[in-house]
Amino acid sequence: MKKRKIGGVMLSLSLSATLLLAGCGGAEKSGGSGGSGGGDTIKIGANMELSGGVASYGQSGVQGLELAFEEINKEGIDGKKLELVKVDNKSDAAEATNGALKLATQDKVAAIVGAATSTNTLAQVQIATDNKLPLITPTGTNPDITNKGGKVNDWVFRTCFIDPFQGTVAANFASDKFKSKNAAVFIDTASDYSKGLAKAFKESYTKNGGKIVAEEAYVAKDTDFRATLTRIKSAKPDFIFLPGYYEEVGLIVKQAREAGIDVPIMGGDGWDSPKLVEIAGGKALNNTFITNHYSAADKDPKVQDFVKAYEAKYNETPDGFAALGYDTAYLLADAIKRAGDASPEKIKEALAETKDLALVSGQVTLNEQHDPIKPASILKYEDGKQTFDSKVNP
């Protein structure tokens, strides 16, 4: 076991070294104009999950970014064009740190977008701060990303709402819509995201007069949840909160329905992936809900325009990650425009002053914590399709 682990680490180290070298060579050949300031292009780094366990988030996010960059580049920002430099963090925190370092020191980007998950974003915060680069995560919802120990991380921003908000919305939804009194919580102990949502859910739920009757945990990559689910079933909950990522969540929902657990199950934006429906199956997903950043079924014209453009380019319906990737590009473009200068310092100052910016996922104003104040959508799965249930304002 030990040997195998070490072997794996060595292999990935040597692989990433090769990648770094390759990236270095490429940058030299193109004679990089240097993102900060001069030249006709502004380089923006994207450090996303392009492969690995949660590749679907990163790929959607990058597709959203690329679509927005295309649109922005039609006019340009003060005559300059945006150029996207992509790095794949392989859904791994150590790779995310390496990727951020490469973007900062070799590609010399003006800002970094990424990553799609909280854990991989947290892995980049220190690098961004040390190199004085604005870091914007499209979908990293953990509060610690922008605010560590009561102190705001100057260089870090986000386009999405934070975990406590999603957990609170879910708890209120359970109490209001289902009059739920006994909830079970099933979390991924290896994920900051899952723990953050669960904590907020428990606080709000007990404040609403409910009781948490079962609290169980699993670790990412587990495949057999039947024993734990049988245990949850015998606690007789009337609602299950399951904040996790689609790979495990898909299996859990499938196995829960097979074990005869028919109560509503609710999760967060981590569920949002077409793979979820493939893994769990449309029938098992009936009577499940998620809080999300946006819904493709929302009638808002801004949303519909985006959905149409995205479908025309990629031939698929954009998920929340794609929408937030797209929004992040516009958030950044707006800041660069207001800053009048593409230096990281100016972009950072302009980002912090973002106010009432109309984006696909709603009106965005960044508060002092660098977190946006914006609405959340609740989506319902019906035979494998997401349908729009309701919109909740902060």
Add this chain to the structure above:
Amino acid sequence: MELIQQLINGISLGSIYALIALGYTMVYGIVKLINFAHGDVFMVGAFVGFYSITILDLTFFPALLLTMAVTALFGVIIERIAYKPLRNATRIAALITAIGVSLLIEYGFIYFRGAQPEAYPADVLPTEKISILGVSINSQSIFILLTSVVLMIILQFVVHKTKIGKAMRAVSFDAEAARLMGINVNNTISATFAIGSALAGAAGVIFGIYYSKIEPLMGIIPGLKAFVAAVLGGIGIIPGAMVGGLLLGVVESLVSAAGYSLWRDAVAFIVLILILIFLPSGLFGKNRREKV
């Protein structure tokens, strides 16, 4: 009721471990090699099954048979290329080669295909829910359990009633003497790898149908657990692998049932350590004294 439900959960999981453990134990019995690449043969089986169901549109049984044929061939190729040249080398050299082969298959697979997971289609086997006295059993798990049991019975038949089975037992007992009796040792070893790998391939398909999600690194943990199961039952002894697999599955389910789901993997390996301390030759192992 909950306990019965948990036992059923455990037996379903355990039958998958048992199928993989059989390959470990057979190979160890005949060449005294712990084939660490065995878990990856299981992974390849899961993917072959997936592609034969989704692309070739096969139903469950043809897909299972095709997978077993492909993984049997794959096992033989691994044996011929990686292990046969080392037949007379030290055991540690062979062991390290096995680890190398395992990593090569895992990361080679990721290189050519990518690491993203794949989901088995849900309609391969009927998924009726059957309730007996408050215990709900999925028709799928009954199907899967039956398939595993039938495969194990066929294996027993092959090992005890056929010529190749007799040759395998002879080689495992004493390879030199078997050769003197005119048994083709190389072919017998290849046959063992083929049978073991076919069973791992079958386990891969069953795993895919039961758990839906498959990915290139899925073989590592089940492979190690199956190794524990093989040691638990007494490595080299075929009935031991079956009992060891089922026992390990049940133990894991009971640990989760007691509310310690995060300790499940740890308990599996604690079992391994305890067995090695107190019963080094396993539950079914004979305590053979080392001859000087």
